[in-house]
Amino acid sequence: VVIGAGLIGLKAAESLHHRGVKVTVVELANRVMAAVLDTDAGAIVQGALEKAGVNIITEDTVEEILGDNMGLVNGVKLKSGEALDCDAVIVAIGVIPNAGFAKESGVEVNRGIIVDDHMRTNLPDIYAAGDVTEGPDYLNGGKRVMPIWPNAYIQGKIAGFNMAGVDREFKGGLAVNSIELFGVPVVTAGLSNTESDDLEVLSSVEGDTYRKIVLRGSMVVGAVMVGNIDRAGLITGLIRDRIDVSNMRDRLLANDFGYIDFPVELRKERLGVS
Numbered sequence: 507v508v509i510g511a512g513l514i515g516l517k518a519a520e521s522l523h524h525r526g527v528k529v530t531v532v533e534l535a536n537r538v539m540a541a542v543l544d545t546d547a548g549a550i551v552q553g554a555l556e557k558a559g560v561n562i563i564t565e566d567t568v569e570e571i572l573g574d575n576m577g578l579v580n581g582v583k584l585k586s587g588e589a590l591d592c593d594a595v596i597v598a599i600g601v602i603p604n605a606g607f608a609k610e611s612g613v614e615v616n617r618g619i620i621v622d623d624h625m626r627t628n629l630p631d632i633y634a635a636g637d638v639t640e641g642p643d644y645l646n647g648g649k650r651v652m653p654i655w656p657n658a659y660i661q662g663k664i665a666g667f668n669m670a671g672v673d674r675e676f677k678g679g680l681a682v683n684s685i686e687l688f689g690v691p692v693v694t695a696g697l698s699n700t701e702s703d704d705l706e707v708l709s710s711v712e713g714d715t716y717r718k719i720v721l722r723g724s725m726v727v728g729a730v731m732v733g734n735i736d737r738a739g740l741i742t743g744l745i746r747d748r749i750d751v752s753n754m755r756d757r758l759l760a761n762d763f764g765y766i767d768f769p770v771e772l773r774k775e776r777l778g779v780s
Contacts, residue, residue: 507531507582507592509568511538513685515598516551519560520687530561530590532568532582542683542694546709547716547732554690554714563588571595601653603638616640618651623676625665633669635661644678644746645696645727652679682742684735693738696720696745697728710759717759724752737763 508515508522511533519529533540537548538555552562563584572581572589581591603618614620614628618640625633625641636658643650657679667674682695697705697720705727709718713733719741720728726744731737740763744751751758754767765773773779 507568507590507594508596508598510598510600511535511562511564512541512598512600513539513683515596516555516687517685518596518598519555520558523558523560528559528561530563530592531555532563532566532584534565534567536565538562538564539692540699542681542698543692543730543732544699544718546711547692547718547730550714550716550732551687551690551692554688558688568595601637601651603640603651603653605638608634608638616649620649621661623678624668624674625661625676626668631669633665635665642676642678644680647678650679652681654679654681654683656682680742680746684738690714690733691731691735693729693731693735693742695729695738695742696726697722698730700728708755708759719758721751721755724750724755726751726758734761736761740764 508519508529508531511531515531516538519531522529537543537545538552539548543551556562566584566586568582569585570583571579572583574580579593579595581589582595583589605615605619608619609615612629613632619627619634619638621627621634621639621641623642625635627634637653639661640649640651641661661676664674664676680696684693704722706721707718708721715733716730718730719726725748726741729741749772753769757763757767765776768776
């Protein structure tokens with residue numbers, strides 16, 4: 507039994523399935539990868555898992571892990587009352603920064619170690635970077651924990667420069683995830699599953715292919731691609747560079763969307779053409 511249908515839980519389920527293990531995933535939300543996927547995208551991914559033979563239980567959670575008199579796991583009891591036999595339980599329900607050690611030193615800690623746009627903590631000459639930090643958010647301007655590899659290595663580089671006396675500023679973390687489950691590629695970026703009055707959603711569903719673009723005014727601030735991720739890099743670039751897409755918004759979901767849709771001057775800049 508895998509508790510949690512996020513990125514880690516589903517990859518664990520896939521790996522176990524490929525080793526011939528019968529797997530059941532239990533998820534409290536009403537769909538898999540609920541933190542980054544909406545209902546349509548989640549349904550496609552869940553369908554691929556179930557087609558492969560992974561059992562998915564949603565809107566339920568494990569209330570108790572059961573064991574025998576030898577201390578070995580032999581089942582779980584769900585909140586719904588259902589009992590499942592199992593030989594092992596994997597818990598994959600979130601990431602908590604291991605920042606407890608810093609509190610005793612006087613470093614400011616919330617969920618993670620608080621850092622500014624130079625990766626400085628509240629103490630002189632003390633810097634932090636990576637999964638343990640709670641740093642600037644590129645899209646919302648606040649601070650958040652963002653435990654992903656690209657964010658970690660960029661923060662580490664920025665911290666290194668500033669520790670060596672070279673001024674460098676971290677523009678903020680951008681949540682980008684890329685995963686493939688049973689042959690179905692998925693890419694999410696930015697505000698991929700956020701509801702707000704200032705956000706507009708463009709989406710299309712064609713069989714097992716789903717595309718979604720989230721706009722705030724004339725800027726792309728989020729995206730989801732399932733099944734066909736060919737244009738993921740372009741869309742993520744639009745988010746990172748805060749490009750005005752007013753003149754190409756009707757093309758953002760097109761299968762052949764590309765640099766040809768960019769304004770001439772922007773296209774020349776991206777292609778290095780004078």
